[in-house]
Amino acid sequence: MTALVALVESVESGRDVERTALNSLEEIAYLFGEMSSDERREFRDLLERVAAAEPELADFIHSLPGSLGFYLES
Structure with a gap:
């Protein structure tokens, strides 16, 4: 924020x-x-929900953490 x-x-x-x-x-x-492991999991889940709601932006949404050098474990 x-x-x-x-x-x-x-x-x-x-x-x-x-x-x-x-x-x-x-x-x-x-x-x-x-972020803690739980926070990372919650953030990954949030990205998945946002990407599902905005399919035309899904690739971009999924790439955001990696663009900042942060990779979410699956």
Whole structure:
């Protein structure tokens, strides 16, 4: 949520959006790495539900964690 707020505020204020986006993505990647096994399982299940609801975006949704260097075990 913090990353989302930072992105919205940077766009609205005209700040360096690219730098803010990169910092936000790094924070998200860090938080992924801090997840417990149960949280990872819940997140994987959430991604599956979102991908099922948005089939045209399923490949993108499934690739998000890996794009940040975080891989969910199956």
